[in-house]
Amino acid sequence: MPLSRFSAALVVLLAACSGAAAQDASTLKKDMIGQWELATTERSKTCVVTLKGDAAPQGFKLELEPACAAALPFTKGITAWSIKGLGDIVRLQNAAGEAVIDFTEVETGIFEGLRTNEGVYILQNLAAARSLAKSMDQMIGDWSMVRGNGQAICTLVLTNTDAGNDNFQVFVKGKCDPAITAFNPTLWRLDHGQMLLMSAKGETWQFEADDNAQWRRVPDTAAPLIMLREQ
Template identity: 25%
Template sequence: MIRSLTFLAITVGAITLAGAGPSLAADAEQVKAQAGSWLVAPENGAKGCHLTFETGEAAGGHPITGGQTCAAALPDLAGATAWNIGDDDMLAIMDATGKVLLRFGQEEGSPWETAEGDPIWLLPALGDVDHVPSIESLVGTWQLQRPGGEALCQVALLADKDEDGTAKMSLTDGCPSSITDMKLSLWATEGFGLVLMGSEGTALSFDMNAAGNFDKSKEDGGQPLLLIRQ
């Protein structure tokens, strides 16, 4: 979910270490909060893989299962066996020898992201979805509608960008005034989130669902909306 109209840069460095992993800093609540199924996938929309973070004890941290499923998409993670959060607040994924395979940093409201090399994101898994949405994968026509199926109007997500490099969008006739008054003209993605942005600081945020469509973010308030690919 995007809570800011400007992408937040990861400013902490990422260092790949051999040997023992970073010292543990995560307390029991942090470990519990991170436990579950995660998608590790490139920011560019390429296929990723799923890992399960567990709460038990493992060499260097806590157990990971599912590393073998990464062999094709992210071969460096095929040997992942453990994870932890270090005293630098970075999340590390390690192999059985303690070698750090990937290290992630996080800004509030943004996904975990590597800060070295081509960006890779770590996101809570969304069903069987094996990639994060990219601009290229979402370009096209989408139906804006109510959850019951009432169609409001269509949204064209365009590949064309403005002078700042933000993708453009347009609405067809028939949108309710509550939408048109926002003067939406640009759009962006971050993680599983999509935001439609207006020229006067207005925004409409959506969260991807397991079907690959988008639900209006609950934090935005108002009536629920869906964006359905046409």
Template identity: 70%
Template sequence: MWRAFGIAILAALLATAAAAQDAATMKKDMVGQWELSTTERSKTCVVTLSSEPAPQGLKLTLEPDCANSLPFTKAIAAWDVKGLDILRFETAEGGLVIDFTEVESGIFEGHRDGEGIYILQNLVAARSLAKSMEQMIGDWTMVRGNGRQVCGLTLTNTEAGPDNFQAFLKPRCDPQVVSFGPTMWRLEHGAMLLVAPNGATWRFEADDNAQWRRVPDSTDPLIMLRQ
């Protein structure tokens, strides 16, 4: 019995040590510049995370316009890692402002009640995404795998709600596309989503031929091409 008890204690100590090591590694990896934004990046803020200790957690710096873009950032005074993998922004007293969890390599999501989802990602990657969004704006053609055109549409940078931008179908689209009736679009974790008024989505991912193919793929694929 005592042997089993000793093994249990050793396992608990090893787990605690591993958790501490994981948290220390995450703290090291997070040091640098990050972009905090709404999901559609209409409001952004640059946050610089430091390894220097603060009265609560570690120091950070917010760019001057953060409070205007994202008012809740006024309360942020420090950052820390909680548990194994939760990035936390805290008040000067150590209170919670927002928690982030990694949903994709280098991309973190956090939620604030009554406000919605916020994204935190590496500043260089975020600016690359902004460039990608600019490249998406304009006229597109939707075709089948055999090259038959089924619809033309225009993606704009006009906001349409908290997460999306306006999209417009051109005349004489295929009945399937008309029935779906997308009126909005957005980029989400590297994919392009067309969104209907009822919330239904078609998801497209870039392939090796610089085309955007609807996923999941099929024997008669739907492909979007830039005009």
């Protein structure tokens, strides 16, 4: 019996979707080959994973650095990796092909995976992860907050003390301008090239690095606020 126009269109649509999924899976596989950092969200525990394109039983080969088993015990069961779903899931799997942890991309080059009763883990390009870690390390310490005229109005201490949700503790040091005291920053983090200061009340101040290696509050105002590292 000949296909109806609807049935024929449906077959074409399904074939197109299947082809697109296969293309997406192939592209993702190519993009994933290389070194990645597997870590807790606050990066207190990290592990380097090298994903390879060589075939392995039910997936592709990978290598885990020796320190992985101690840092993240669940990695002991990982023997291979694969692309699952509609070509959008990166699976780290055991010898039976079962998921040890599945990752989905949340930002370009950054994947999140959840393990029940353990929490969220991040899979990120190793070079990018180490660049972020270096940037974080450079931020730790005492910073002067100054007006645009160079008048210092407060000293803040940025720490690497984890406060959850990728945030870290910040402390006010000494007396500050009433505007800073009223804001009362307690948390900070780097986010998409910006430095965020957050108050206990949930307010957020955003700063961007300018050409003078300073951090300037954005959007800019007639009375700008600038953060300078203290020597």
